[in-house]
Amino acid sequence: MTETPDDDKFISKLNDDDKKIARDELNERNEKDRKLAVQALRQWINERDWLRSPTEFSFLLRYLRGRKFSQLGAREAIENYWTNRTQSPEWFKNVDPANEDIQYYLRSGKVEFN
Incomplete structure (x- = not known):
């Protein structure tokens, strides 16, 4: 596994209810499993010469949580994000999530986070 000094410094900001969720x-079973999952995802990223992605603990944790700690799901999400960001950079410039059009689109249910 690929460990960084940052891994041991991560402190969950979740309250007890959110930790239960x-x-x-x-x-997200426990701290040890969370740490191992992040390290495995980081190692996978580092083994791909073509993939340039941040590997900070909190960044990778977002992808794992978004995919219910599925390594395969998190890897696909990271690949999709960077592929789309590279191929269509104009979609990622000056995006304001508070924009009414973006809020409407997000609330419409048309956005799919596979």
Whole structure:
């Protein structure tokens, strides 16, 4: 596994209710498993010469939580994000999530986060 000094410095900001949700719904079992999952994802990224992605603990944790701690799902999400960001950079410039059009689109249910 690829460990960094930052890994041991991560402190969860979740309250007890959110920790229960993370455990029960997102498969974030405990601190040790969370750390190992992040390290495995980081190692996978580092083994791909073509993939340039941040590997900070909190950044990778977002992808793992978004995919219920599925390594395959998190890897696909990272690949998709960077592929789209590279191929269509104009979609990622000056994006304001508070913009009414973006808020409407997000609330419409048309956005799919596979």
